[in-house]
Amino acid sequence: MSEKKPSVLEGFKAFLMRGNVVDLAVAVVIGAAFTNIVNSVVKGIINPLVGAIGTKNLDSYSSCLEAPCKVAADGTVLSGIPIRWGSVLGATLSFVITAAVVYFLMVLPMSKYLARMEARRKAKEGTHEVIEVTELEVLKEIRDALVAQRGSGHDGR
Numbered sequence: 001m002s003e004k005k006p007s008v009l010e011g012f013k014a015f016l017m018r019g020n021v022v023d024l025a026v027a028v029v030i031g032a033a034f035t036n037i038v039n040s041v042v043k044g045i046i047n048p049l050v051g052a053i054g055t056k057n058l059d060s061y062s063s064c065l066e067a068p069c070k071v072a073a074d075g076t077v078l079s080g081i082p083i084r085w086g087s088v089l090g091a092t093l094s095f096v097i098t099a100a101v102v103y104f105l106m107v108l109p110m111s112k113y114l115a116r117m118e119a120r121r122k123a124k125e126g127t128h129e130v131i132e133v134t135e136l137e138v139l140k141e142i143r144d145a146l147v148a149q150r151g152s153g154h155d156g157r
Contacts, residue, residue: 038098046093058093061086
């Protein structure tokens, strides 16, 4: 007898219905929306703060490996080898800000909440075990008292 194997479509449906796949999809959508916020913070706050020292656009910071570096307004390199470290710095700042916000607003509160729930669960289990042990001890004492009564009752006859 051959066992009926699930179809590819059934397997795909089971894969999609797993909780972690749905969670991952939600995380990607939230992450994409969150990227806009971070980019706005970098362009609206970080870049102007850096602009107080130099230029307001981090993308304009660059060095030239082979002089003379000439770049057209559309970003096309006309001559030289420019290293655009300003755009790397901007992307790095975006990443650090994103990571900090995710950690402090999502990961840290959730881990504290889960630790608190685990502590409550352990406290309830500890109380439950103490009650069970106490009940067991009481039952043993009752048994011992009944055995002692029977024993003393037989001796008195």
